[in-house]
Amino acid sequence: MAPAVLVVDDEVAICEGLAAFLEDEGMRVHTAHSGEEALSLLATDLPVQVCIIDLRLPGMNGTEAIVEIQRRAPDVRFVIHTGSAPDAVLRELGRVGLQATPIFKKPVCDLTEIAHIVRTLSRSA
């Protein structure tokens, strides 16, 4: 079955660009522009295997959102897509035990790699 992906980014164009690419790859893609919006989408029993999420978000930040999503939907796998400096990101993820999460640093010039990782993760979800 085609992987279902949730893209969380406050930058609308980033959400749309990623969605367009992944949809062209044959995936089902939903978008949310904040952690809160993501949580309420998931509350509607939206089937999602992989969540591509930014860390700097308005309201609850990315790591808080991840922790909350994990609590409610433990099977969801995450891909970090962020423009922050890698050192800071690793520190933040390490704090919540997510250091093994794949990280993509913006800008990602070739989205094929993200698509590949998403597909791999969705199979293990």
Added chain:
Amino acid sequence: MDNSVEKSHRIRFWLEDPRVRGVVENVADGVIGIDALGYVELFNRAAERLFGYEPGEVMGRNVKMLMPPEYGERHDGFIAHYIATGERRIIGTGREVTGRRKDGTTFPMYLSVGEVTVAGFRGFIGLVHDLTAQKAAEQAISNAREFLQSIIDSMPSALIGVDHEGRITHWNRAAAEDRGLAPGDAVGRAFPELFPFIGLGLADIAGAIRQQYPIKKERVPVPAGGTAHYVDVLLYPLMHDAAGAVVRIDDVTERVRIEEMMVQTEKMMSVGGLAAGMAHEINNPLGILAQGCQNLLRRVSSEVPENLRVAAEFGLDLDEVRAYLRERGFFRFLDGMQEATARATRIVADMLTYSRRSASSFEPVRLNALVDTVLRLADHDYDLKKDFDFRRIAVHRESVGASDEVYCDALAIEQVVLNLLRNAAQAMAGSPATRAPEITLLIADEGDEVRLEVADNGPGMTEEVMRRLFEPFFTTKPVGVGTGLGLSVAYFIVTVQHRGSLEARSAPGQGARFIVRLPRKGSPYGTSGARGR
């Protein structure tokens, strides 16, 4: 002949007269009388004191006993010569000679000799003035002068004394060496003539002396072959009489260099702080551009089924659409956008390096092994291949000393070495075809440090370029080729993250040599306490 002279005419007879005796005995200087054969007829108390004899001890003996032997032996001959020829050497005048005391010691004295000729008697009267104290005083003055001279000569500063007209009256060794002249060559010459580059004219000097104010000039460039030199110049009017001034010139090249480096580092730190804050803000729009470009290209591809479906809906043929877009330069524009995005991405990533001070990745690294890795990378470096095939360059390796191991961030140092190699390769791409491009990589054990040198035989650099070499965003490469951050990032990694040093040596036509020194026990920035340095 003296034997035939009447007793009353001899000098010693006069002394029998108490008045004569009173005068002679009480003269403060030594008085010595001799006959024509050199036998002492008169030797007063002052003379006895001077030469250390008991009263009467010298009377009737040859006066040469009062002289050092090498002179005394010839004394009889001197008298005979005078009597025979009348040729005067000391008679009628005086001069400084050496006296010999009873105990054999000698002392300086002033001797004046007069001739006595009375009714057939011929003799000589000498007046002896002890110069010991005067000589000691002269010696003390001379010592003091030498001491002062050696004080001013020992000063690393060039010191130059000038008179109220700006003419040189003194200068020290440092000043003479600086001008490449002998110490005596400056006296009397005008200060501006010997130090034209300082920009102190005769009128400036005269004015400062007249009005009693000092003149201070900082970081005055000195014309010298090769690298730039700077001096600080201070002119002080002399304190007690207003007849002159002293000029002090200090070489501050090293200080200027260190200050420039500090400014450099500070500049980079602020770039780093800025970059960390801006990275997120810049990377997001860059991400939009990057993925937008990729999506645009994919959405005209016939390999995506959805494209074919939508095209059909509009009655379009995708191949025709692509042909149209190609014809109108659409893909070229997209390529340009992708390339620009990639370049901006590199700039942001490079700037982020400045904010990274993490010590987590420090480990013992053997530099020779690290260089092997970098050379492999260079062979496949895309950026490098665009302008220059790295494999065409002859790379010489040299390793000196026992150990090449340093404690460092291997990835960061690889980045530094790769950057130096890339610069060398790009510089040599502009070399004349007659010279085969060569890079020499040297790793040398220097005790507490390991030195790594990357030298090329390219066109070298001008002084202007050298001065700005490590400045962020300074580049000599064509627009779009370099970010202007490569060397400044390298500089930051070496000096701030690793507390090492990075310097460049070059001149136009002389190739360029970059010297990296890494402390063996590296202590990353901000963790100075941890590794004890």
